[in-house]
Amino acid sequence: xxxxxxxxVPSARAxxxxxxxxxxxxxxxxxxxxxxxxxxxxxxxxxxxxxPFSATSASGWDATSLAKIALVLGVVIAAAxxxxxxxxxxxxxxxxxxxxxxxxxxxAASALAAGLIGYRxxxxxxxxEFLSRQFGLYLAAAASIGGVLSGLGAVAVRD
Numbered sequence: 001x002x003x004x005x006x007x008x009v010p011s012a013r014a015x016x017x018x019x020x021x022x023x024x025x026x027x028x029x030x031x032x033x034x035x036x037x038x039x040x041x042x043x044x045x046x047x048x049x050x051x052p053f054s055a056t057s058a059s060g061w062d063a064t065s066l067a068k069i070a071l072v073l074g075v076v077i078a079a080a081x082x083x084x085x086x087x088x089x090x091x092x093x094x095x096x097x098x099x100x101x102x103x104x105x106x107x108a109a110s111a112l113a114a115g116l117i118g119y120r121x122x123x124x125x126x127x128x129e130f131l132s133r134q135f136g137l138y139l140a141a142a143a144s145i146g147g148v149l150s151g152l153g154a155v156a157v158r159d
Contacts, residue, residue, distance in 0.1 A: 025153035029081030029110075029147055035140070039138075041059055041071075042136025045137070046132050048132055063120075064120055077106055108151075
């Protein structure tokens with residue numbers, strides 16, 4: 001009687017050159033990196049005082065120097081994610097060591113961006129009692145958290 005056949009265990013990572021159309025961690029990280037850059041350039045704060053329908057707003061770039069660092073980190077995330085996405089699709093051949101380094105770069109840069117943006121989310125610039133948070137700050141915060149998760153996803157699928 002022949003021995004029973006063991007079922008094959010599927011790999012978490014698609015083989016190189018699969019050319020899938022789905023968005024993997026690299027693509028998600030690229031979107032998050034671009035969203036951080038866009039979020040920094042959108043309004044972060046608006047004044048609660050002033051004539052009706054003419055609120056004065058300030059982008060993250062204008063409001064704080066921490067946002068300028070977050071913008072640079074967003075570019076780093078986007079670049080590392082683009083290389084990872086091209087490797088996932090077989091357009092770029094990266095060594096395992098380089099791919100792992102890029103994945104960890106995505107995690108570290110996103111975590112640092114999340115910390116900087118989170119700080120400005122909790123501690124608003126003066127005069128804080130006259131300011132309200134705006135869309136750009138929320139977008140940058142969500143994108144930085146998404147960047148951390150996509151980086152961890154890229155680390156997890158490495159064999």
